Amino acid sequence: MSEIRAEDIAIVGMACRVPGAADTTALWRNLFTGLDPIRGYSDDELRAAGVDESTMDNAALVRHFGHLAGVAEFDAEFFGYSAEEAARVDPQHRLLLQTAWSAFEDAGLDPASCPDTGVFASVAPSWYEHYRLAGAWPGAGVAGTATDHVATRVSYALGLTGPSLAVQSSCSSSLVAVCLAAQSLADFRCDLALAGGAAVPYPARLSTQDGLVSLSGRCRAFDADADGSVFGSGVGAVVLKRLGEAIEDGDRVHAVIRGWAVNNDGGERSDYRSPSGTGQAAVVLEALRAAEVGADTVDYVETHGSGTLIGDALEVDALERAFRLAGGDGCLLGSVKAAIGHLDVASGVVGLIKSALVARHGTVPATPHHQRPNPHIGFATNGFSVNTSPVTLPARTTPRRTGVSSFGLGGTNAHVVLEQPPEDHRAPATSSHHLLTLSARTPQALAEAAARLRDHLEREPGQPLADIAFTLALGRRAWPWRRIEVVTDHAEAIAALSGPAVTTGQSPDRPRPLTLLREPLDEDEATRISTDLAASEPAFRAALAASEHSAPTARLQDSLARTLASWGIAPTAEPDDPIALVLGPGSDVSKAIPAVSTEQPRQALLTAVGRLWVQGVAPTWPRIFAPDRHRRASLPTYPFERARHWAEGVPALPD
Structure with a gap:
């Protein structure tokens, strides 16, 4: 890793839904397996989607589309919408709302814990709104449904108070949004930034002689048979943070945004719709200079790559000019559009996600x-190439770097230079037991969350359980339905999550008060428990040293009480129906009442804390988990309970 600069920006969270993939993991897998999510549609399906007969009879109608499953579905209750309100909201807004939440959770963050977050977002023009208004849907014209309102809708729903801007520059919108978000962070206008875009294009597209839309229904980037793009629906979002702060806070860094630039082609082009190689070369060169790196250190560029003969040639020529001026002689090129279709305003951020994954994993x-x-x-002389099979990037003495370009109709160009994430040198947390906390709005969602975590643990056997427990506790909102498991390793966690929960329930609206009961305890046992807890819990060790008692039992109980108080778990007045925490063996105490037992002191202590959390007590998690010894982990995100919300009279493609 090169020296961290003040202007370096970390990508700490990523989320997307694109044709054939419900998340970034599935997208990355599909890119290597070659899954083709572009599907053809029958006449009846196109008619149901609103394509009129005159268009159906046009030989230039493109009958292929990158279809996104579940576009009509939305977890309305999660975001506080009634069914009627949800049906009024453009599906692009709804997609971005859910994906923004997932991006925060991928970052191991609850939006409520970071209100000073800027939002920079874009959606395509709304054909849904056109049909909804034409159908005289009740409440037509309600404020907040236009493209202008997408960023502020996200800010409102997630409680974010930083700058909130809708970004509209056609196909480059979401990558321009990323650049604006990075600049806002570099200028200390916010402490965190969300950038992204969503598009649900109208399915009826006509191929034209200029080759912008592919009649063959495939995007053949850089190929001799390229005849344009095939369009599709999709959404992507990233959470950004200043790199130095991300490292200090133990955030998981997907990739580093090293440099960025935005410009416009201006008037020196044949017409408004035509791109300019001069403008494209300038934006790439400016981004490389902002990154303070040579083009010879860039191994891969995720291109705009829209699959037009002239457009692709112009883009590679512009890259060649920029690379030569920046000391480079070519690299590998790719285009995610060839795999999933052109996602309109969302294409830039999805390209960024792909390029970040290449930088992180070192494979193309x-x-x-x-x-x-x-x-x-x-290609024979310019040093650039397009790989037709997966490639492992060569080892370098410098960090691995990639780029991503996005160009919008009208001439607004954006380029971003990425760098592989820094190595994590922090010493791993050493714990014998780990408290896993899961919560959801409903018991059904809680069961799904447990199943997702179990499957994740099976796929990621090397991910430290200490980091997983840390992320679940600090990086997830505590919903009413809760479950805990205290485990020692992945196998035990998988087994526990595969069966019924031992400790689960719905927390009360108001947490019950807490009282501490001190049970008699053998002094030898008290000494053993004290020794075990002092070895594993710094807070208990400090409390034990500060205890004024000489008898082992009293010392243990006083130190436990002080430890719990430092964790935000302190007794209150003696009400009629308290939660009792027994500072002793607790062998004759009801299972519903937590107790610190003599068998496994740390396990018993974590179980007690977890059971109190299930019953509504809010521990101060940062004091329980030492932040300097933990790192936020990328884990499954919230299992939204989506239902169909679609305005009457608005056509839709079938799922």
Whole structure:
């Protein structure tokens, strides 16, 4: 890792839903397996989607589309919408709301814990709103449904108070949003930033002679048979933070945004719709100079790559010019559009996610549909190439770097330079037992959350349980339905999550008060428990040293009480129906009452804390988990309980 600069920005959270993939893990897998999510539609399906007969009879109608399953579905109750209100909201807004929440959870953050967050977001023009208004839907014209309102809708729903801007520059919108978010962080205008975009394009597209839309229904980037893009629905969002603070806070860094630039082609082009190689070369060069790196250190560029013969040739020529001026002689090129379709305003942020994954993993997936090189591109001499099978990037003495470009109709260009995440040198937490906390709005969602975590643990056997427990406690909102498991390793956690919960329940609206009961305890046992807890719990060790008691039992109980108080678990007045925490063996205490037993002191202590949390007590988690010894982990995000919310009379493609 090169020296951390003040302007370096970390990508700490990523989330997306694209054709064929419900999340970033599935997207990355699909790019290597070659799954083709572009599907053709029958005449009846297109009619049901609102395509009129005159368009159906047009030979230039493109009958293929990158379809996103569940576009009509939304977890309305999660975001506080009634069914009627949810149906009024453009599905692009709804997609971005849910994906923004998932991006925060991927970052191990509850939006409520970081209100000073800026939001920079974009959605495509709404054909849904057009149909809804035409159908005289009750409440038509309600404020907050236009493209202008997408960022502020997210800020309102998540309680975010930083700058909130809708970004509209056509296809480059969401990558421009990323650049604006990074600049806002670099200028200390906010402490965290969310950037993203969502698009649900109208399915009826006509191929044109200029090759912008592919009649063949495939995007063949950089190929001799390229005839344009096939469009699709999708959404992506990233959470950004200043790199130095992300490292200090133990955040998981997906990749580092090292440099960025935005410009416009201006008027020196043949017409408004035409791109300019001069403008594209300038934006790449500016981003490289902002990153303070040579182009010779960049191994891969995720291109705009829209699959037009002239557009692709112009883009590679611009890259060649920029790289030469920045000391480089080419690199690998790719385009996610070839795999999932052109996602309109969301394409830039999804390209960023792919490029970040390449920087992190050091492997480049193949670009689909590339068979014969575009004859207008000088691949034989310019040093650039398109890989048709997966490639492992070579080891370097410098950090691994990638780029991503996005160009919008109208000439607004954006380029971002990425760098692999820094190595984590912190000493791992050493604990014998780990408290896993799960919560959800409903018992059904809680069961699904447990199943998702179990499957994740099976896929990621090397992920430290201490980091998982830390992230679940500090990085997730505590919903009413709760479950805990205290485990020692992955196998035990998988087994526990595969069966019924031992400790689960619905926390009360108001937490019951807490009282501490001191039970008699053998002095030898008290000494053993004290020794065990002092070895594993710094707070208990400090409390034990400060205890004025000489008898082991009294010392143990006083130190436990002080430890719990430092964790935000302190007794209150003696009400009629308190929760009792027994500072002793607790062998004759009801199972509903937590107790610190003599068998496994740390396990018993964590179980007690967990059971209190289930019953509504709010521990001060940062004092229980030492932040300097833990790192936020990327874990499954909230299992939204989606239901169909769609305005009457608005057509839709079938799932």
